[in-house]
Amino acid sequence: MKEITFKIDGKVIKAKEGQTILEAAKENGVYIPWLCYFEGVKPAGSCRVCTVKVNGMAQAACTTPVSEGAEVDNSSPELEDMRKALIEMLFVEGNHFCPACEKSGNCELQALGYRYQMMVPRFPYLWQMREIDATVPKIYLERNRCVQCFRCVNGITTPDGKKIFGMIHRGERDVVTIDPELAAKMTDEEALKAMNLCPVGAIIKKEVGFKIPVGKRKYDTQPIGSDVQK
């Protein structure tokens, strides 16, 4: 496969043709923050947190393929502030009460909030009414926490390829939903997979909780991205 060479913030990156900027950056020890991306799941490009400037053009690193000789900006203050703004938007658009959430400490949105040193969002809270769906046996869907990342939509399907999760409505009312019949057939394993796929606490497996105590969770000891950054 053809090798592509390009630069992120001046650092030379070697990548394979067809790889995305985000994948190439990860392999080269460069952290580009992301939220909707999940390794092995078709990237949605919906959160836009991984936006970089490729030769001056804003592009989502998770969906943009590498190109020979490109100059990628991943750290200019203006870009970083815009990423922070997106994280803040997600906080004000949903209803996120971290202390009461099972995902606290393992939550990628929360971790990004810390990494970007978000003290208080610059935007007013929207206090949207969002319904919780607890009708299926293995999981409940806590829409107040959903960040519309599409990981569950693209990553969880039935053996014959049908979607279990999907989006309904549009615009500000856009929310995730489930096919109750297909979701009823989910195994414990699949339910756990869905919960682990969710970057926030929108998909929670029923009957178990706080197995790992708060304080000993993934992002309690080190900031998100530490495992990538070299």
Next chain:
Amino acid sequence: MANNMATVVRDVVGTYKKDATKLLDVVRDVQKQLGCLTDETIGQIAKEMNVSRVDVDGVVTFYHFFSKKPVGKNTVYLNNSITAQMNGRAEVAKAFEEAAGCAFGQITADGSIGLFPTSCIGMNDQEPAAIINDVVFTKLTPARAKEIISGLRSGKSAQDMVTAYGDGQNQHPLVKAMVHNNIHKAGAVVLAPFETGAGLKAALGKTPEGVIQDIKDSNLRGRGGAGFPTGLKWDFCRKSQAAKHYVVCNADEGEPGTFKDRVILTEKPQLVFEGMAVAGYAVGAEEGILYLRAEYMYLKNYLESVLEDLRKKNVLGKNAGGQSGFNFDIRIQMGAGAYVCGEESALIESAEGKRGEPRNRPPYPVTKGYMDYPTTVNNVETYCAVARIMKEGAAWFKAIGTEKSAGTRLLSISGDCKKPGIYEVEFGTTMQKILEMCEGTGAKAIQVGGPSGSLINSSDFNRILGHEDLATGGSFIVFGPNRDILEVVHNFMEFFVEESCGFCTPCRAGNTLLLHKLNKIFAGNGTASDLKEMEAWSKIIKTMSRCGLGQTSPNPVLGSLNKFRELYEAKINKGAEYLTGFNLAAAVEASCKAANRKPNLHHKD
């Protein structure tokens, strides 16, 4: 009822052969028969089509003209574009509500009438206008609204109440619409007479590469608004190796204020279809799709008859244009009410029977488009220009307009002018000249290119129409000296909030936040810091959004802050650092009302 539902669903799904790409058609037909799509019906459709119910639910809730709740036996969709407002929409809406006995967003107790607002329906030159059971009503008055409701109540059909037809093909037996073309200026490219078949014949005399070269030489740029060179697009498409290629015509003109495609499709559909056939020959496609917005459903049967006629004339079909081995035909795909589907990749998603969410690019449609085959998506007007270029030659076309913008542009002019309607003008024409043509005397502002375009004031009236200066997808709205520009901005932002697909964060949340900010200022709680924040937030939305909708949606805010800042200055609290916009007394009152208790907080009035 349940059995009936199951039968209806089975029949409709059977008609479309359980084809998942026809989901929009299935949903439309089922709704037509059952009135709405309940969860039960959605489940049944999913079962019959063997798809997940989230696929069906996602589609039903995405499109404006689909509904999970009953929309009434007769459904009034009253346009809420800014020109409708400027022409007395409020009074008409009130008359509808009084006559029907229900508010907008509701249906009457007996289920006979439903009243709903809708985004621009492409009738800006004859507002206020509404679509009732797929029939268009223009120039509505309160008296007329009452008459329509009482007519519907007495059992008349919407079509029965269309008493006089418009001009030209609006009178065609398959159209019979009260819509007027209002063509005030016909140009040489689109609206001039054309001998059907002449463009295709000329094209078939060349190689496909030769046709693409001609289009490149003509300097034709896409008429949808973005202005991408058409020849280059076709070149990319042709060079993409695949078993099949597709030609798509984007007839989803949803930019508020645009209605030129409606007039072209009424008067010049042959030219459009011929241009598509030329494209088919050039890129190597056998299938063309006209994606027609749901608002223009009233033209569908007529357009089908035009296609049939073209097949008879051998412009379409097997060995099209008499060229052995060149097969090309066109089908019509109806939309279902979503502005974002004007974005080419969202349009393709929608044509495949899915939610109209734009795709990530690359890959572009020219490499992976409809059903993942290379696809060229072009505007209605672009195809007209293509057919004309084939007939008259690239040099002829290039000589019209300016160096960077060749040819003519159809303007849909509306708002505060004496002669709203269609004007085919050459690129390079000044704003002043256009204002004179439409008699927009004393205009203080023009919205060029619709809400996503540019707001200009009188200091810009010497600027020209063209990609090098003021580009437009065709919308041109004039605002007279007494118009409140901030009301215009507010209407546009409400439009974007309504029409955002919701896929990406900045567009979904950002536009709502911008609208909140506008409301804060309008409520008298704005400060200078709010204006600065609006500018900063607009920049974030524009930079970080995934598609053209979010990349342009803050334009009304930015444009008005730039050109009419004094209007904001007059509304904000001078000297105040920051105001929360929070009113304790009102909040207490609201909470007491919700909890059904008396306030125990003593506050001064």
